[in-house]
Amino acid sequence: MHAIVIQTPGGPEALQWTEVPDPEPGPGEVVVEVTAAAVNRADVLQRRGHYPPPPGASPYPGLECSGVITATGPGVADHRVGERVCALLAGGGYAQRVAVPEGQLLPVPAGLSVQESAALPEVACTVWSNVVDVARLRKGDTLLVHGGGGGIGTFAVQLGVALGARVMVTARAAKHDRLRALGADLAIDYTGTDFVAAVREVTDGRGADVVLDIVGGAYLGRNIDVLAPGGRIAVIGLQGGRTGELDLGALMAKRGTVAATTLRARTVADKARIVRGVREQVWPLVDAGAIRPVIDRTLPMSDAAEAHRLMEASEHLGKILLLP
Structure with a gap:
């Protein structure tokens, strides 16, 4: 098969479409023939050499994909060859085929194509695990989403609205109309406005x-x-740096909580727990049309370098998909 390989960390040109060995399903795994993979900022960090895959994961970038199961490993009982799925990955989505633990598979939602569903698993699991599982968003709460124009942001706006929250976002002004159309009550231009x-x-x-x-x-x-x-506060990214000064007195006065999480390095069991939560609580909202993937554009997977340039320019809205 072919996959995007990073021979040496660097700029987008480091992404090379190269022939590599086919994956084999291990115990509890399936092989998915990839229909589409989505681009995430974590992929950019991996390309630069700052976010290596966890031990045992595929070395190729790509944290979510969709496609059709072509093989099953020992112990797989709940999935079959020919099934259409989308999947949360620890890596390997930028490829024609990828091995996936069966607990990280999700069905293609009603009303969506297999290709469209590639835009959902990573963002759904990230947003649900932080906004609902960690931060306990409730009906009537006010949710502030930073980076509202990206894949995480456009999903978080829709989930917050669907759960009955009042949603506010920070984003470039050019994206405000689309974000309000998704349900954001207030869009703030972070380049010139004090969001506080x-x-x-x-x-x-x-x-x-x-x-x-x-x-x-x-x-x-x-x-x-x-x-x-x-x-x-749920911190899920470090685009503005790893460190900051924490005024504990101010946090205590608010009786506030700061949590910081990553998804990629979690255990297979913990990822399966999150995927179950997403399937039970989020997928019905997607099936009903309350949440839809926001896809900026699709590109050939061999043109992954261009996808990364677009991601780094931050001019896209929602997800960029790669097609093998």
Whole structure:
């Protein structure tokens, strides 16, 4: 088969479409013939040499895909050859075929094509595990989503709205109309507006109950400032740096919580638990049309370098898909 290989970490040109050995399913695994894979910022970090795959995972980038099962390994009982699925991966999505633990498979939602479903597994599992499982978003809460225009952001807006929250986002101004169309109550241009003041103004000074943050250190202090009493911050990215100054007094005064998680390095069992939660609580919303994948464009997988250039420019809205 062919896959995108990173011979030496570097710029987008480091991504090479190369012939590699076919994957073999191990115990409890299936092989999926890939219809589409989605691009995530974690793939960019891996390409640069800053986010290596966990031990035992495929060395090729790609954290989610969709396709058709072509082989099953020992002990697989709940899935069959020919089944259409999408999958959460620890790596290997930028390829024609990939081996996947069966606990990380999801059915293709009603009303979606196999190709479209590739845009969902990583973002659904990341958002649900942080916004619902960790930060306990409830109906009537105010949810602030940083980076609202990306794959995580466009999904988080829709999930928050579907769960009865009031959703606010930070994003470039050019993306605001689309985000409001997805249900965002307030869109804030982070390039020229103080998001703390903007959120406080429309919440009568109360702030946000839950903050989903992809920025990290650079936003830590302001995220605490914007918290409502009892608020929860879930940090899932470090685009603004790994470190920041934490004012514990301010956090204590808010009775606030800061949690920081990653998904890729979790155990197979923990990922299966998250996938079960997504299937039980999120997939019915997708089946009903309350949440839809937002796809900016599709490109040939051999043109993954261009997909990474687009991702790094941050001018896309939603997901970029790669087709083998």
